[in-house]
Amino acid sequence: MSEDAKVWARLAGLTPARIGLGRAGSGLPTREVLRFGLAHAQARDAVHAPMDADAIARAIAALGFATLRVASRAADRATYLRRPDLGRALAEEGRQALEQAAGDPIDLAIVVADGLSARAVHEGAAGFLAAFKPHADRAGWRLAPVVVATQARVALSDAVGSALKARAVAVLIGERPGLSSPDSLGIYLTFAPRPGRSDAERNCISNVRPAGLSHPLAAFKLDWLLTQAFARGLTGVSLKDESDAALAAAQEANMIDV
Amino acid sequence: MAYRHVVGPRSWAFADLAELMAKATPVRSGDRLAGLAAESAEEGSAARWCLADVPLREILAKPLIAYEDDDVTRLILDGHDAAAFAEIAHLTVGDFREFLLVATSETLARIAPGITPEMAAAVSKISRNQDLILIARKCRVVTRFRNTIGLPGTMAVRLQPNHPTDDPAGITAAILDGLSYGCGDAVIGINPASDSVAALGKLLHLLDAIIQRHAIPTQGCVLTHVTTTLEAMNRGLPVDLVFQSIAGTQGANAGFGVTLAILKEAHEAMLALKRGTVGDNGMYFETGQGSALSANAHHGIDQQTLEARAYAVARPFRPLLVNTVVGFIGPEYLYDGKEIIRAGLEDHFCGKLMGVPLGVDVCYTNHAEADQNDMDVLLTLLGAAGCTYVMGVPGADDVMLNYQSTSFHDSLYVREVLGLKRAPEFEAWLHALGMTDDHGTLLPAEPGSPLLADASGLAA
Numbered sequence: 194m195s196e197d198a199k200v201w202a203r204l205a206g207l208t209p210a211r212i213g214l215g216r217a218g219s220g221l222p223t224r225e226v227l228r229f230g231l232a233h234a235q236a237r238d239a240v241h242a243p244m245d246a247d248a249i250a251r252a253i254a255a256l257g258f259a260t261l262r263v264a265s266r267a268a269d270r271a272t273y274l275r276r277p278d279l280g281r282a283l284a285e286e287g288r289q290a291l292e293q294a295a296g297d298p299i300d301l302a303i304v305v306a307d308g309l310s311a312r313a314v315h316e317g318a319a320g321f322l323a324a325f326k327p328h329a330d331r332a333g334w335r336l337a338p339v340v341v342a343t344q345a346r347v348a349l350s351d352a353v354g355s356a357l358k359a360r361a362v363a364v365l366i367g368e369r370p371g372l373s374s375p376d377s378l379g380i381y382l383t384f385a386p387r388p389g390r391s392d393a394e395r396n397c398i399s400n401v402r403p404a405g406l407s408h409p410l411a412a413f414k415l416d417w418l419l420t421q422a423f424a425r426g427l428t429g430v431s432l433k434d435e436s437d438a439a440l441a442a443a444q445e446a447n448m449i450d451v
Numbered sequence: 452m453a454y455r456h457v458v459g460p461r462s463w464a465f466a467d468l469a470e471l472m473a474k475a476t477p478v479r480s481g482d483r484l485a486g487l488a489a490e491s492a493e494e495g496s497a498a499r500w501c502l503a504d505v506p507l508r509e510i511l512a513k514p515l516i517a518y519e520d521d522d523v524t525r526l527i528l529d530g531h532d533a534a535a536f537a538e539i540a541h542l543t544v545g546d547f548r549e550f551l552l553v554a555t556s557e558t559l560a561r562i563a564p565g566i567t568p569e570m571a572a573a574v575s576k577i578s579r580n581q582d583l584i585l586i587a588r589k590c591r592v593v594t595r596f597r598n599t600i601g602l603p604g605t606m607a608v609r610l611q612p613n614h615p616t617d618d619p620a621g622i623t624a625a626i627l628d629g630l631s632y633g634c635g636d637a638v639i640g641i642n643p644a645s646d647s648v649a650a651l652g653k654l655l656h657l658l659d660a661i662i663q664r665h666a667i668p669t670q671g672c673v674l675t676h677v678t679t680t681l682e683a684m685n686r687g688l689p690v691d692l693v694f695q696s697i698a699g700t701q702g703a704n705a706g707f708g709v710t711l712a713i714l715k716e717a718h719e720a721m722l723a724l725k726r727g728t729v730g731d732n733g734m735y736f737e738t739g740q741g742s743a744l745s746a747n748a749h750h751g752i753d754q755q756t757l758e759a760r761a762y763a764v765a766r767p768f769r770p771l772l773v774n775t776v777v778g779f780i781g782p783e784y785l786y787d788g789k790e791i792i793r794a795g796l797e798d799h800f801c802g803k804l805m806g807v808p809l810g811v812d813v814c815y816t817n818h819a820e821a822d823q824n825d826m827d828v829l830l831t832l833l834g835a836a837g838c839t840y841v842m843g844v845p846g847a848d849d850v851m852l853n854y855q856s857t858s859f860h861d862s863l864y865v866r867e868v869l870g871l872k873r874a875p876e877f878e879a880w881l882h883a884l885g886m887t888d889d890h891g892t893l894l895p896a897e898p899g900s901p902l903l904a905d906a907s908g909l910a911a
Contacts, residue, residue: 197896199904204628208614208621211846212628212859219863221846228845229823233855237819247520274782275480309818368816369781371853 209373232372239367239375241270244311246341248301252319252361252386253305256326260337261294263287263353267344280346281388283353291340291356300334301419302359304385306345310367310375317378317401317408318365324412332416347381354386363415364385377402380411383416384428394429396422413440463497468505469515472496472569473753477793481741481784488753499577501539503545510569510755511536512542516750522701522711527567527763533672536565539896544573544606551586559590563806564812568699568759571801575755584836590803591814592839594771595730596691598636598668598876600839601808606871607773607840610635610812613642616719617650619657625845626661627902631857633886633893634843636877637772637810638692640672644723644851651675652688659689665901668876669787670771671729672735677709677717679712684720692735692771693721699738699760704747718768729876734770734826737812738762739777740794754784759801766807771808772840775799777829777898778815779854788825791815795829799838814856823847823855827864830857839856841865863893 194202203212214225226443250260252437266282267273273280276305283291305318318399322339323375331337337357342349347364361384368379383390396418417436454465465471472485475498482488489495511531514524539562542550551574560769575583593601600607612625622641629635638664641654651673658671672692673680684690695714696707704710714734721733738761743749749757758775765773775798778791783789795811802809813829815821830841847858865871872878872891881887884901888894896903 199681201628204624207624208618208845210612210614210621210625210844211848212625214860216632216860216863219860220868221858221860225846229848233822234847240818275786276484277783321556351855369853371850372817372848372855373850375817375852422739438849 229372235375236370236372239310239312239370242311244307244314244343246343249305249314249318250341253322253339253341256319256323258322258336261290261338261340263290263340263342265342265344265346265349270344273344274350277346280344280415281348281352281392283349283356285429287342287416288352289355289369291353294338294359298358299337300360300423301329302337302340302350302354302357302362304340304342304345304350304353304362304364306342306349306364306366308345308347308366308379310377313367313376313378314365316376321365321378321380321401321408321411323417324408328352328412328416332420334419348388348390350381350383351386351390354383355388359386361419361428374402374405375401380415382415382422382428384422385414396428396432396434409419410440413443454501454505456497458493458497461493463494463501465498465501467514468510468829469752471498471502471505472515472573472576472756475502476577476753476755478780479754479784479790480786481744482717485744485751486756487751493569502573505573505575506543507547507570508540510573512569515752515756516700522702523699523760523764526711526767527760530767532564534565535562539563539565541887546576547574548578548582552582554589556589556591559804560806562748563590563804566805566881568763568805571804572756572759575797575800578800580796580832583796584832587800587803588835588837590835590837592803592806592808594732594769594808596727596732596771597729598874599729600637600771600874602875603837604870604872605873605874606834606838607810608634608843608863609637609840610639610877611642611842611844611849611856612639613849615644615851617644617654619653621659622654622657627905628845629843629859630667630902631886631896632843633873633881634720634862635667635669635858636788636874637840638670638672640674640692640735642674642852646675646679647732648679648682648686651679651683652686655683655688655690656793657692662904666880668874668880674735674737677713680695681713681720684724684840689726690724691726692733693717694735694737696737696742697761697764698742698746698748699757699764700748700750700888703743703746704754704756704877706746706748715767725799732769734765734768736765736770736773738765738773738775738798739780740798741780744784745780750865752882755797761803762802762805762807762809765792766805770808772810773802774810774812774840775802776812776814778819778821782819783814785819787820788815788822788828790833791819791821792825792829796832796836799833799836803837808839811838812842812856814854816843816854825859826855826857830861830865831868834869856877866891
């Protein structure tokens with residue numbers, strides 16, 4: 194390897210961006226064309242692969258959660274992508290199931306939604322819930338059954354949360370896949386959920402994936418945000434995520450190992 | 452008054468100009484989502500027949516959003532150049548298309564201040580893609596800050612060295628990579644992950660240092676909210692270009708947290724810094740079809756017409772650069788490669804017709820029905836259309852914003868195929884460094900080039 198090539202190899206280690214690729218005339222080397230093609234294929238598959246809702250529900254049930262299944266009014270993927278409004282609305286069958294399941298008001302409803310990456314849900318939802326469960330148990334929050342939702346947008350959680358009479362709703366949802374991150378899970382928290390809530394009224398924990406934010410860390414953040422939301426009666430832009438400071442303090446006191 | 456067009460036994464009616472414009476728009480998912488699109492192919496075609504007969508004078512006289520209700524409408528009408536308009540005032544939309552096909556570059560420059568966004572949008576709706584290319588190619592919009600952008604036969608590139616956590620070493624590595632491919636004449640522009648003024652200050656100093664160390668005839672920009680950039684200017688940080696996302700209605704701009712008054716204040720602060728060396732075009736705006744609908748501020752108007760109105764917001768500030776981020780917003784607004792390609796050509800055409808230096812972020816997200824082949828097509832068409840600039844993203848993969856755009860390599864491709872040059876000052880700089888030959892073609896990297904010397908220090 195020439196000295197210059199060594200420099201570029203070192204530079205490439207400084208950023209996940211695709212630098213130091215080399216060139217064949219004005220084009221990319223064949224290796225890089227194929228590498229890009231594979232990454233795009235994986236991101237496309239993440240968008241279009243259907244969620245295996247049965248398997249997700251089984252994995253969540255094995256953690257000791259009750260589960261429920263709902264769907265949005267977007268009947269298929271093509272409709273889902275064109276009509277965000279339908280992805281935010283509950284299909285009738287699911288709405289009835291939720292109404293039957295609803296009892297006394299509860300603290301937290303959890304929704305697991307395919308969003309734009311079923312892969313993120315397959316690979317991350319149960320793992321996150323396993324990490325979050327001890328937090329919920331410790332806090333003594335009353336939980337509704339975990340709702341597994343297909344062809345769902347973030348705002349579907351408003352309808353779920355209000356049907357289940359939840360003080361807050363957290364939705365774990367597959368994020369829009371990037372070329373280098375087809376497996377990223379986002380968590381959106383909304384206090385006093387009801388249809389019509391705006392995104393400015395939610396808090397988001399994003400990039401939950403093996404190469405991003407770990408499950409224990411994401412669970413700690415959700416615990417912190419929920420505690421604040423219940424104490425202050427709100428979520429959204431007025432609730433700044435200052436969990437990093439709390440985490441540093443907790444680590445100092447050896448209370449959490451992440 | 453309703454607009455009517457008869458096709459055989461069927462009479463198509465359109466209640467007002469807004470409905471006519473919307474239904475005449477080549478169909479796209481965003482107008483369908485808003486419930487504005489033509490419901491059949493024949494209805495769309497009838498609307499285009501009908502729109503072709505509408506006089507430009509009538510479009511001027513019937514604002515789509517009322518003067519009292521919207522400051523963008525007021526900006527358009529108060530700033531309208533009646534003298535420039537006089538030359539085309541007698542034309543219908545259909546006549547206007549033919550006028551533009553025949554017009555010289557001088558004529559197009561003369562009438563530009565008389566063209567409202569609604570006129571530009573109307574004529575684009577009845578134009579084929581080839582018309583959008585041919586007419587835009589004749590429009591000359593030249594702007595200057597530390598180099599000259601928009602000269603005939605040139606296309607500039609924004610070097611976009613984003614990093615998911617704004618890591619200075621990672622960003623510097625991507626900048627050196629882009630410069631080594633001869634990119635960065637439009638601007639070296641970073642989208643920061645963090646919004647804080649402190650983070651902004653670090654990035655501004657980083658850009659300023661690289662540009663000064665290598666005496667690069669270009670400008671830097673950190674694409675953060677205009678109020679944050681204003682604060683940075685007040686603190687004496689080295690701000691070259693002032694950036695802001697803008698849209699075509701007052702309500703959509705409010706959704707971006709921006710008003711015309713804030714833009715004016717930022718423009719004046721930028722001028723006072725006098726950091727341009729060959730000109731004072733120091734504003735940089737981004738736009739994109741669908742932003743008004745997304746902000747619930749579309750007033751029942753189609754997304755392409757509203758996009759053209761965003762260029763009317765940009766125009767009085769004499770920007771260096773304006774680009775539509777054409778496929779970024781997602782498939783609910785532009786569904787597939789075909790819709791993205793059409794929208795890219797429309798946006799470029801409308802901007803140029805209005806005298807705005809339009810570039811295009813040729814791009815898509817992974818949930819759109821599009822891929823890099825579609826981007827190759829749009830890039831090639833825009834190169835033919837004389838597009839002011841495109842993006843240069845390492846490997847076309849933006850690892851911060853999670854979308855795909857055009858790469859450093861793509862700029863080499865389009866230069867080789869269409870013979871397009873860089874901004875002349877930047878071209879001369881590359882040549883003086885021994886990086887290009889007499890024709891501006893990139894040479895194989897020489898060991899020990901000054902850029903790589905910089906890199907050695909960084910990576911050691």
